[in-house]
Amino acid sequence: MQVATWLPRVALPFAAPSRPELLAPAPEVPLEDAPKPVAETTPASPVAEARPASTRPKIEIPRPGSTPRQAVQLEASAEPEATPAKVEVLPPPRFSMQLLRAGNCMLLVELPTGEPFQSRDPAYLLLKDLLRAAGLPDSPQLIGEPVRWPLLSRGSMDQGPDAARDFVQGFVGVRLEEQGECACLWLVGLPAVRFAGEADSEAFNRELQVEGLGAAWALPGLELLMDEPQRKAELWQAMRRVMRRWKNTE
Numbered sequence: 001m002q003v004a005t006w007l008p009r010v011a012l013p014f015a016a017p018s019r020p021e022l023l024a025p026a027p028e029v030p031l032e033d034a035p036k037p038v039a040e041t042t043p044a045s046p047v048a049e050a051r052p053a054s055t056r057p058k059i060e061i062p063r064p065g066s067t068p069r070q071a072v073q074l075e076a077s078a079e080p081e082a083t084p085a086k087v088e089v090l091p092p093p094r095f096s097m098q099l100l101r102a103g104n105c106m107l108l109v110e111l112p113t114g115e116p117f118q119s120r121d122p123a124y125l126l127l128k129d130l131l132r133a134a135g136l137p138d139s140p141q142l143i144g145e146p147v148r149w150p151l152l153s154r155g156s157m158d159q160g161p162d163a164a165r166d167f168v169q170g171f172v173g174v175r176l177e178e179q180g181e182c183a184c185l186w187l188v189g190l191p192a193v194r195f196a197g198e199a200d201s202e203a204f205n206r207e208l209q210v211e212g213l214g215a216a217w218a219l220p221g222l223e224l225l226m227d228e229p230q231r232k233a234e235l236w237q238a239m240r241r242v243m244r245r246w247k248n249t250e
Contacts, residue, residue: 090160090161091160092149092150092159092160092163092164093149093150093160093161093164093191093195094149094150095110095147095148095149095164095191095195096110096111096114096115096146096147096148096149097109097110097111097146097147097168097189097191097192098111098116098117098142098146098147099142099143099144099147099171099172099175100140100141100142100143101140101141101143101179102131102136102137102138102139102140102141103136103137103246104181104182104183104184104246105134105136105182105183105184105185105186105246106143106172106175106176106179106182106184106185106186107127107140107185107186107188108147108168108172108185108186108187108188108192108196109127109186109188109189109192109222110188110189110190110191110192110221110222110223111146112221112222112223114148116142116146122226123222123223123226126222126225126226127140127188127222130219130235130239133236133239134239134243134246135243135246135247136246143175143179144171144175147167147168147171149164149167149168149195150164151167161195164195165194165195165196165198168192168195168196169195169196169210169212169213172185172196172213173212173213176213176214182214183215183245183246184215184216184217184242184245184246185210185213185214185215185216185217186216186217186219187208187216187217187218187219188219188220188221188222189219189220189221189222189224190220190221193218193219196210196213196216197210197213197216197218198210199218201220203218204218204219204220204231205218205219205220205234205235205237205238206218206238207242215245217238217242217245219235220235
């Protein structure tokens with residue numbers, strides 16, 4: 001038990017007297033010299049022991065022949081190069097038109113069937129009615145062969161809408177020079193209005209001023225007039241306004 005000194009509470013009979021230094025009181029130990037109690041420590045949990053004391057950035061050493069991760073990230077974050085926009089290639093338009101002359105007017109008329117007019121065709125009979133109502137000869141003169149597009153069935157030649165417009169305007173412009181004076185150019189049908197007059201169906205029954213071709217009048221197609229007879233009333237009203245162009249030059 002490691003007991004260095006033992007003193008009885010009462011005097012023991014027949015015992016040897018105690019030594020005086022053992023009976024002296026023990027000196028007091030100052031508080032600051034007293035040993036400090038050891039703080040109780042709780043055993044660390046397995047999770048705490050497994051967790052590293054501090055988080056340090058992991059440095060990766062690139063191996064020979066491999067790409068560092070930083071370079072890969074830079075390549076991934078780089079913006080892709082802008083690819084040039086693809087030019088949309090429009091299919092070539094398809095139409096067939098005939099150029100005619102009636103009095104001092106020229107007519108560029110859409111052929112409903114794609115073939116030249118026959119004397120008994122309903123579309124041709126309607127055209128004759130329009131000419132009589134306008135005070136022009138009802139037997140128009142054919143000018144050249146029908147204007148057909150596309151020109152070629154194969155090949156790399158540009159046959160888009162712009163090329164068709166240039167071709168039609170060039171063809172009509174040459175014929176106008178050959179025929180001499182023309183008071184008004186009738187554009188009958190949407191292909192004629194679009195590729196000679198550079199307009200659309202909104203221009204029907206209106207007057208146009210076409211560069212290189214002069215004054216023009218846009219009309220619905222003959223087949224459209226036969227399918228929708230109600231359009232004829234607006235056409236007659238527009239004709240009375242435009243008629244002054246060829247009546248004043250007679």
